Amino acid sequence: MSQSLRFLLSTALIAGLTVPALAAGQSDPGAAAIAAATPPAPAPLPQPPAHVLKYLSPNDIDPAMLLAPPPADGSDQQKSEVAEVLHMQQIASPARRNQAVWDDRHENADLWLPTLGPVGFDLTKLPATARMLDAVMDEREAAADIVKVYFNRRRPWTFNDTIQVCEARGRNGSKVRSYPSGHGALSYAQGIILAHLMPGKAQAILARAEDFAESRMICGVHGRSDIRASAILGTTIGSLLLHNKAFEPLLAASRAELAAAGLTR
Secondary structure, three states: OOHHHHHHHHHHHHHHHHHHHHHHOOOOOOOOOOOOOOOOOOOOOOOOOOOOOOOOOHHHHOHHHHOOOOOOOOOHHHHHHHHHHHHHHHHOOHHHHHHHHHHHHOOOHHHHHHHHOOOOOOHHHOHHHHHHHHHHHHHHHHHHHHHHHHHOOOOHHHOOOOOOOOOOOHHHOOOOOOOOOHHHHHHHHHHHHHHHHOHHHHHHHHHHHHHHHHHHHHOOOOOHHHHHHHHHHHHHHHHHHHOOOOOHHHHHHHHHHHHHOOOOO
């Protein structure tokens, strides 16, 4: 065996023995470390976006020009955000926790049913509006992919094992992609457009958009800065689509449909 091969084998053996030994020697942070129960681990490498923008351009959703970076791992602000998630989970009523679970399972236009009602706002009877909202959702999906991959932020529950995760995938979901919230971006993007089309219900719509985004903290999958960023991203998407020529036919069809149903007042 050559000296170089001997060196490589011995280096690999040492690495294999020392890493577990160091991990075993780490002290338990205990319950007092409420905001950072476990030390940060390196985030996985970002994966390329899986969706493509149809109406907006990448320049419209340039993460570096749209959002400030999230709090750094291990920073006081990041620890404070983890503590806030834990506090929100502790004080949430059973009804609010159930709502957060429902919101997690309805990352689509159904999110408006609690506010606009299943009777008047029945998307099975509003096909043009349903198509428009689906197009917004697809555009949000592509835009959120771009921004999430760019920032590659870890989720709150990766820092503290006591955070409860109500997301359908639980802890088997992505450990990163936390910044911004995709659910929040959806509610704000669709909310801006629906408020424009239904001005008489604008305040209720925008309040629902905010509440839907807040559910993500109660679910343990996003921190405060993720929610703020989702408001910026979603509002940007919705505002740009309202003035997008390619999107205008969908918008016009929905406007006419909602007017005919008496829902624009």
